[in-house]
Amino acid sequence: MLAATCQLLLETGLGGVTVDAVSERAGVAKAAIYRHWRTRSALLLEACLKLGSRRDAPDTGSLRVDLLVLATDLASRLQAASWAAVLPSIIDAAERDKKLAGMHARMHAEFVGTFRSVIERAQAQAELSQDEDPTDVVAAIVGPLFYRRWFSREVLDERFVRNVVDNVLASNRRR
Amino acid sequence: MLAATCQLLLETGLGGVTVDAVSERAGVAKAAIYRHWRTRSALLLEACLKLGSRRDAPDTGSLRVDLLVLATDLASRLQAASWAAVLPSIIDAAERDKKLAGMHARMHAEFVGTFRSVIERAQAQAELSQDEDPTDVVAAIVGPLFYRRWFSREVLDERFVRNVVDNVLASNRRR
Numbered sequence: 097m098l099a100a101t102c103q104l105l106l107e108t109g110l111g112g113v114t115v116d117a118v119s120e121r122a123g124v125a126k127a128a129i130y131r132h133w134r135t136r137s138a139l140l141l142e143a144c145l146k147l148g149s150r151r152d153a154p155d156t157g158s159l160r161v162d163l164l165v166l167a168t169d170l171a172s173r174l175q176a177a178s179w180a181a182v183l184p185s186i187i188d189a190a191e192r193d194k195k196l197a198g199m200h201a202r203m204h205a206e207f208v209g210t211f212r213s214v215i216e217r218a219q220a221q222a223e224l225s226q227d228e229d230p231t232d233v234v235a236a237i238v239g240p241l242f243y244r245r246w247f248s249r250e251v252l253d254e255r256f257v258r259n260v261v262d263n264v265l266a267s268n269r270r271r
Numbered sequence: 272m273l274a275a276t277c278q279l280l281l282e283t284g285l286g287g288v289t290v291d292a293v294s295e296r297a298g299v300a301k302a303a304i305y306r307h308w309r310t311r312s313a314l315l316l317e318a319c320l321k322l323g324s325r326r327d328a329p330d331t332g333s334l335r336v337d338l339l340v341l342a343t344d345l346a347s348r349l350q351a352a353s354w355a356a357v358l359p360s361i362i363d364a365a366e367r368d369k370k371l372a373g374m375h376a377r378m379h380a381e382f383v384g385t386f387r388s389v390i391e392r393a394q395a396q397a398e399l400s401q402d403e404d405p406t407d408v409v410a411a412i413v414g415p416l417f418y419r420r421w422f423s424r425e426v427l428d429e430r431f432v433r434n435v436v437d438n439v440l441a442s443n444r445r446r
Contacts, residue, residue, distance in 0.1 A: 235431075238414075239413075248410070
């Protein structure tokens, strides 16, 4: 049932994932679905967490390389279309629906966790200034990538990703 | 009719704006609406362009101040809820609908134009390195603001906005 939900999410976005549609796709009765998940939101949450599953934090010994690994991985996932095409429908729904906003917050916390581990380890090892707020560093790296995927729809190539990471590190050393 | 469309957009997002709903809100017949706009998309485009209307590019004589003016204005508009709550529904629809994707591209080009004028003027006056691609600078400033509004839902305060602008300028001087 979870696999059917993920498939539907990727194909149609949030709007197309009804309990009826999942029931039909998975070939199980609606009652069986409701036995596992009390609501459509609960089912959606589990499927979304599965789609955006957390990566392990890289630990190459270099902050720059760790950030490049994470940012390159994110850029390629953003361009893989399927997962990235679903997120705007969740963001949109979260603007008006508190349950979905809570679900999105949980997904986002999982997502950001990997970046935070890398950044906080670099701060502990004095590779990055302690004055820097880790959430500012996350925003400076993830923000431009998200912006290019959904807002400007420009290419997310290796040059751009490297430039984003190097600018963040350059401005940190500068201060 | 355009005013009614804008009102509905702000209240319900893109999904709630049907020609029926506009007809009812504006108190005019549907035929009258179709006389002005051939399709729902054409009506939406005009309303969206009106909502996200282009700001004049500031020219204070300092790139830093110009960028701060633009970024502060954007941060406050992002937090004014109404306009910012509509955009995700447009982005989501644009993922699956070519007409709406074209509409979003036009809105985005208008939006980015002001940033580009400020950046290109600074490059012409050698206040900013010519090696920098203006679209990279736009992504580095706008990206973190968009990210905080829609993805991490963190606060967009004066400290954050100043930090984003100063980091972009610091990394440019560093290279």
